Amino acid sequence: MAPRNWLCHREALLSALTRETSEKAFDLKLYLVTNSDKLSEEEFLSQVEGALKGGVTFCQLREKDKTDEEVLALGKKVKELTDFYGVPLVIDDRVQVAKALDCAGVHLGAMDDDLEEARKVLGPGKIIGATAKTVAVALAAKAKGADYLGVGAIYPTKTKVITKRTEVATLNAISLEAKLPIVAIGGLKEGNLEILKGSRAQGIAVVSELMEADDPGAKAGRLVKKVTDLLR
Template sequence: MKSDIDYSIYLVTDRELMSSETLEEAVEQSIAGGTTLVQLREKTSDSLEFYNTAVRIKRITSRRNIPLIINDRVDIALAVDAEGVHVGQTDIPAAVVRHIIGDNKILGVSVSNAEEAIKAERDGADYLGVGAMFATDTKTNASIVTIEELARIRNNVSIPIVVIGGINEKTVPLFKGTGINGISVVSAIIAAKDITVAAKKLKKLFEEIH
C-alpha cells in the first residue's frame, strides 16, 4: 500500500560520490543502516546501462522490501517494475507521468515553492521532494528553499514531504517542528567512509526530531 511507505531515510544514489566499489554495495550498506527508500539517479548513463543497473538494484531492494524509485526515466521504472518514479520541474509533467504509470505506482515530484507543491499534489504526486534546502555539491545551480517557504508548502499540501539538498548530521536538527516526513540524502550517506554507520546516525537524528 502506498499509504504505508516510510519516507524517513530516502537515499538518492550518485555513483560519482560513492565510497564503495559498486553501487550495489552502497545500496546494500545503506539499507542495512536503516534507509527506507532508494532512488536510483543515473544522470550520465545511457539507456541500456541505466536499465541494467536498475535491474541489479531492484533485486536488492525487493529482497529487502524497500521501494525503488527511478529518477526521471518513466520507461526504465516501468521496464524493471520499480515501485515508482521521481520527476523534476523540467521533466515530463507529473499529470502525464501519473497517466502513464497508473494509480498503483509511487509518483514523487521535486518542488521549490508552495505553488509548485500545490500543482504537484493536484497532478497526482504521492510525495514531494522539497529543496535544495542548503547549498550542495550535487546540484550547484539549485535555488535555495527557505524554512519559511518549507512551512508554506507544508501548510498547503497534505501529501508527505521529503527535504533534499545539503542534508547531513549538522542540518537535520534544523527541521525539528517543520512537519517533514523524511530526509533525502545523497553524499552524507553514499560518500561516507562507513555507509551503514552514516545511515544509522541519520536515522537516529531524524527519529529525534520527529
C-alpha cells in the same frame, strides 16, 4: 495439505499487503538518492546495500549521465537489493525505465516528464514524487497526481543540478497547503539537521552523506536515529 491456521495467516498477510499497496504506504524518513560518480559498479552496489542495511527507508536511483539502457541495467541490480530489504525504489526522471523495472515508481523534477503523462504510463498504483520549491508548484503537482514532494534545497549541494535555497518556513507552508508527505532535500548531513527540528518534513533525502560514507550502514543508522528524534 497446509494447516488451516497457516492458510488463515497467509490470507491475512495477503490482505494486509494488498491494503498497504493500494494505499501506497511508504516511509520517507531516510531517503537515499544514489550517485555512482567515481565508483565502480561493485563499489556503488556495496554502498547502496550498506545504506539499506543501516536503515534507509526509501531509495531513488538517480543517474543523470547514464543512458536509459545503462540505468535499466543498473536498476535491475539495485532493485534486487531494495526488494530484499523491503525498501521502495523509484527512478529519477526515466518513466519508461521505471515501468520496465516494475519498481515502486518515479521521481520527477521541475524539468522532467509531465506528472500526468507519467501517471498514464505507470498507472494508479505506482508512487510518483515531484520536486517543489513553492506552494504554487506543490499544489500543481498534487493536482496532477503527485504522491509526495521533495522540498529544497535546504542547503547548497554538490550535485550537478543547480540549486536554490528553500527556507524551512516555505517547506512548512508547502506541507500545510498541499497536505502531502514531504522529504527535505539539499545538502543535508548528520551535523546540520537541527535546522529541521520541529518542521513538517517526514524525512530527509541524502546523496553524498551515504554514497561517500566510509561505513554507509553505521551512517544510515545514526541518521535514522537523529531524524526520528528531530521530527517527532
